Amino acid sequence: MSATxxxxxxxxxxxxxxxxxxxxxxxxxxxxxxLTVPTSTAHRVLATLEEAGYVTRDTxxxxxxxxxxxxxxxxxxxxxxxxxAVAQPYLHRLAVATGETVVLCGRVGFYRVxxxxxxxxxxxxxxxxxxxxxxxxxxxxxxxxxxxxxxLRAAYLRWLGRGRATAATRALxxxxxxxxxxxxxxxxxxxxxxxxxxxxxxxxxxxxASLAVEAAESNGGARTQRARLARLRESAAELEALVRERPExxxxxxxHIPPEDLSPGFxxxxx
Amino acid sequence: MPRTASPPRPxxxxxxxxxxxxxxxxxxxARMLLILSQFGHDTGSHGVSELSRELGMTKNMIxxxxxxxxxxxxxxxxxSGTRYQLGPGVLQLGRLGLExxxxxxxxxxxxxxxxxxxxxxxxxxxxxGRTVVxxxxxxxxxxxxxxxxxxxxxxxxxxxxxxxxxxxxxxxxIETYLADGPLERYxxxxxxxxxxxxxxxxxxxxxxxxxxxxxxxxxxxGAAFPILASDGTPHGSITIAGPDxxxxxxxxxxLVPELLQVAAELNRHxxxxxxxxxxxxxxxx
Numbered sequence: 001m002s003a004t005x006x007x008x009x010x011x012x013x014x015x016x017x018x019x020x021x022x023x024x025x026x027x028x029x030x031x032x033x034x035l036t037v038p039t040s041t042a043h044r045v046l047a048t049l050e051e052a053g054y055v056t057r058d059t060x061x062x063x064x065x066x067x068x069x070x071x072x073x074x075x076x077x078x079x080x081x082x083x084x085a086v087a088q089p090y091l092h093r094l095a096v097a098t099g100e101t102v103v104l105c106g107r108v109g110f111y112r113v114x115x116x117x118x119x120x121x122x123x124x125x126x127x128x129x130x131x132x133x134x135x136x137x138x139x140x141x142x143x144x145x146x147x148x149x150x151x152l153r154a155a156y157l158r159w160l161g162r163g164r165a166t167a168a169t170r171a172l173x174x175x176x177x178x179x180x181x182x183x184x185x186x187x188x189x190x191x192x193x194x195x196x197x198x199x200x201x202x203x204x205x206x207x208x209a210s211l212a213v214e215a216a217e218s219n220g221g222a223r224t225q226r227a228r229l230a231r232l233r234e235s236a237a238e239l240e241a242l243v244r245e246r247p248e249x250x251x252x253x254x255x256h257i258p259p260e261d262l263s264p265g266f267x268x269x270x271x
Numbered sequence: 272m273p274r275t276a277s278p279p280r281p282x283x284x285x286x287x288x289x290x291x292x293x294x295x296x297x298x299x300x301a302r303m304l305l306i307l308s309q310f311g312h313d314t315g316s317h318g319v320s321e322l323s324r325e326l327g328m329t330k331n332m333i334x335x336x337x338x339x340x341x342x343x344x345x346x347x348x349x350x351s352g353t354r355y356q357l358g359p360g361v362l363q364l365g366r367l368g369l370e371x372x373x374x375x376x377x378x379x380x381x382x383x384x385x386x387x388x389x390x391x392x393x394x395x396x397x398x399x400g401r402t403v404v405x406x407x408x409x410x411x412x413x414x415x416x417x418x419x420x421x422x423x424x425x426x427x428x429x430x431x432x433x434x435x436x437x438x439x440x441x442x443x444x445i446e447t448y449l450a451d452g453p454l455e456r457y458x459x460x461x462x463x464x465x466x467x468x469x470x471x472x473x474x475x476x477x478x479x480x481x482x483x484x485x486x487x488x489x490x491x492x493g494a495a496f497p498i499l500a501s502d503g504t505p506h507g508s509i510t511i512a513g514p515d516x517x518x519x520x521x522x523x524x525x526l527v528p529e530l531l532q533v534a535a536e537l538n539r540h541x542x543x544x545x546x547x548x549x550x551x552x553x554x555x556x
Contacts, residue, residue, distance in 0.1 A: 012300050013343045013360075020366045048297050052304035066364065068540055069304075072311035074364040075501075075543040077357045079314045085502065088545045108359050114368075116545070129368020254359070256350045264362035265344045 011037065015045045016070070019055055021266070025063035074131050080253040081106045083200070083209055084115045087239065091118035091211075094235045098213055098228045101126040102235075105141030105197070105210045108133070108254055109262025110156050112142030115209070126214035134268045135160075137172050140185040141212035144197035147179040148207035152259070159260055184229060185212075194225050198236045202243060202250045211236050302328060303336040307345055316354040372544040374506055375407040378498070381537040382409055382509060388529055391493070391513035392417040396432040398505065399424070401448060403433045406507075417491045417512040426455050428468050431483035431495035435508035437468075438475035439497045445472060460486040479531055481508075482523070485515065492518045494527060496534035500546035509534065 014035050019026055032042035046064055049055040053069030078084055087104045094102045095118035104116040111133045119125060136142035136156055146153050153176060161169040179185050185197040193215050199207035213232055243250045254262055305326060309317055319337065323330045337355055340346040344360025375395060382393045386409045394408035408419030427437040427448055437445060454463040462468055475481045481495045493512030500506050511530065512518075 008297070009300050009303060009339050010343065012304070013345075017363055020363050023367065044297060045300070048300050048304065052301060052308065054304060069308055069311065070364045071369060071543060072539075073307065073357065073361055074369055076311045076314055077361040077365075079501070080357065085545075108362060111359070111362070113362065113365075119371075127371075129365075129371070131362070131365020131369040133362045133366065253356065254347075257347060262347075262359045263344065264359045266363055266366060268366070 011035075011041065011045050012049060015042070015049060016054060017266070019064055019066055020070075022065075025058035025060075025065040027063045031064075078106075078113070078115050078131060081115050081209075082249045082251055083239070083243075086242065086249060087116050088118065090235050090239055091116060094118065094211070094213075094231060095120050097231045099125070100213050100215045100228070101128060102232075103128055103141060103212045103214060105139075105145065105212055107136065107142075107145050107209070107252070108264070109257075109259035110136055110159055111262070111264060111268070112136050112139055112145065112210075114141075128214055132268075133264055138268075139212075140187055140195045140197035141210045143176065143179055144185045144199045144210035144212065145207045147176040147185075148199040148201060148205070155259060184233070186225075186229070188225075194228075196225075196229050196232050198229075198232055200236055200239050200243065202240075203247070208243070208250045208252065211239070299332075299335070302326075302332055303339055306333065306336045307340055310346065310355075310357050316349040316351070316356045318354040372506070372541065374498070374541070377540055378407065378509060378537060381533050382407070384533050385509065385511050385530055386411070388533070389511050389513070389526055391511045391518065392419055394419050394432065394510050394512070395498075395507060396425075396436070396495075396510065397507035398427070398436050401451075402426050403430075403436050403508070405432070411513050413513065413517060415514050415517075417488075417493070417514065420488075425487055428454055428463070428471075429457055429461055430487035430510075431481040431493055431512075432508045432510040433487075433495075434468075434471055434475055434481040435495035435497045435510070436505045438472045438481065439499060439503065439505040441504070445469075457487050458485055458489045460484050462486065480527065480534070483510075483512065490515055492523070494523055494530065496530065497538075498534075498541050499538050500544055501542050502545065504546045506541050506544070506546060509537070 015031060018031060018034060028039060028042050028046060032039045035042070046055060050067070053067050055064045055070070056067035057063065058065055083104065083106065091102045091104060099120050099122040101120040102118050103114050105112050106115040107113070114128055114130050114132050117128055117130060119127070134142060136146040137160065146156050157169045157173060160172070183198070187195045195212065195214055197210050197212035200209040200211060202208050211232060213228060306322060309322060309325065319330055319333050322333045337346060341355070341358070344358045346355045347358035348354070349356040374397065378395050382395060386393045390412045392408065392411040394405045396403040396405045402424040404422060404424050405420045408421065410416050410419055425433050427433045437448070449465040449468060454465070456463050462471060479496070483491070483493045483495070485492055491512050492515050493510055495508045495510040497508050498506045
């Protein structure tokens with residue numbers, strides 16, 4: 001196999017990556033320009049991707065977006081987390097009880113992934129999307145995982161500081177200490193909105209996932225927030241009891257690979 | 272017809288790599304994408320021999336494709352070290368987040384295809400407790416057509432749209448439904464006997480669709496197809512219905528295979544998603 005053939009096969013990932021990252025459907029000319037390849041090449045790659053169901057055209061018929069085939073694969077990755085399959089009723093009940101959107105977060109290496117969610121019942125609520133990735137330290141859901149796994153925490157901080165303690169890693173370390181002490185993540189924004197997250201821990205006390213409430217509104221005062229946090233903890237305790245009963249639910253599909261080797265291949269923006 | 276949710280192509284059969292491209296690299300790319308798609312169908316790991324057998328490609332082709340997919344992070348070796356599983360590169364595909372399921376939007380192009388195939392009224396229903404309710408529909412094209420029964424609540428046993436949903440519920444839930452009653456009668460042909468309803472349930476499970484016989488609305492008949500969630504429980508059902516005179520048994524029989532095919536394509540889409548909260552029984556505290 002010549003190097004040319006290889007690069008032609010690899011082009012498909014460049015195109016797929018670009019379409020995945022684009023908020024809007026994207027046209028052939030723009031694609032060719034961004035990747036600095038001839039338009040004919042972009043056409044050819046898109047035709048192959050379309051044939052295989054990975055991309056589909058938008059209503060105009062000239063621009064491309066992710067197709068069902070690609071979505072199927074993204075969903076299949078989420079389904080590799082056994083917790084995803086059983087959590088839905090718990091998330092739903094929590095969303096009804098709090099009125100806010102509830103998210104189950106899992107971990108791939110040093111990244112937090114939204115595995116499942118239940119939409120809040122308030123008229124205005126957060127609308128997080130499944131499959132989104134961010135670095136563990138960048139979101140409440142991620143911090144609730146990394147704060148409750150000592151080995152992971154040490155590795156994450158080393159990775160973040162490229163082996164050195166920096167101002168950023170020290171600050172995050174302090175934040176994680178506080179989370180560990182409080183048993184949860186509580187973030188109150190200036191506008192009164194509050195996000196909460198609690199870890200889901202296995203029998204050994206290690207965080208395997210987290211539950212996060214993403215509040216869209218500043219509805220309710222400190223009292224409502226305490227009540228919400230209590231509900232969140234209650235649901236987490238129920239899921240933890242389930243995991244103790246069925247340890248196979250806690251399986252990390254990537255446990256056999258060091259986290260530093262599990263790069264998603266792009267740098268997610270902080271949320 | 273909106274192309275955003277354009278129906279997927281039927282799944283490629285063995286060695287289903289399209290042959291009509293002139294580019295050598297393109298064939299290899301198509302093969303590689305087909306191999307990656309295998310990993311989207313289930314959550315397991317796959318080995319070289321197995322993929323070679325299933326896809327009708329040589330082990331050498333599979334090896335090369337797996338190498339490229341691994342280099343790009345889309346696959347990683349599993350714990351055994353010899354088989355492969357989806358890798359972190361796949362997270363790229365969900366980078367902007369996966370669309371939540373919007374059933375009426377996803378179902379719209381398939382409903383349109385069913386209407387084109389039959390010229391009859393097509394409607395979409397979801398469950399609400401002991402009843403189902405129609406939330407979307409397209410009217411048939413004939414001078415006489417079944418009205419789209421928007422907003423109408425029909426008990427789970429009393430119409431094809433209902434029974435397509437009922438049949439996909441877990442047995443225990445069906446038992447509870449039948450035991451709690453009442454099982455209302457609407458026409459002379461409404462089945463209200465629990466045993467007869469069970470027989471209908473088994474028939475729907477065996478045939479993949481529910482048949483109507485004027486059991487909710489006299490003079491109207493049709494067939495209803497379950498729309499399933501990732502765990503096999505129902506999101507809802509899609510029904511084609513029309514006047515008895517235009518839908519005799521033999522016409523319906525002739526239409527069913529193609530309608531089942533359309534329903535299967537829609538299900539490929541909806542089975543990516545867990546059941547909607549509305550239809551999800553809350554676990555007991």
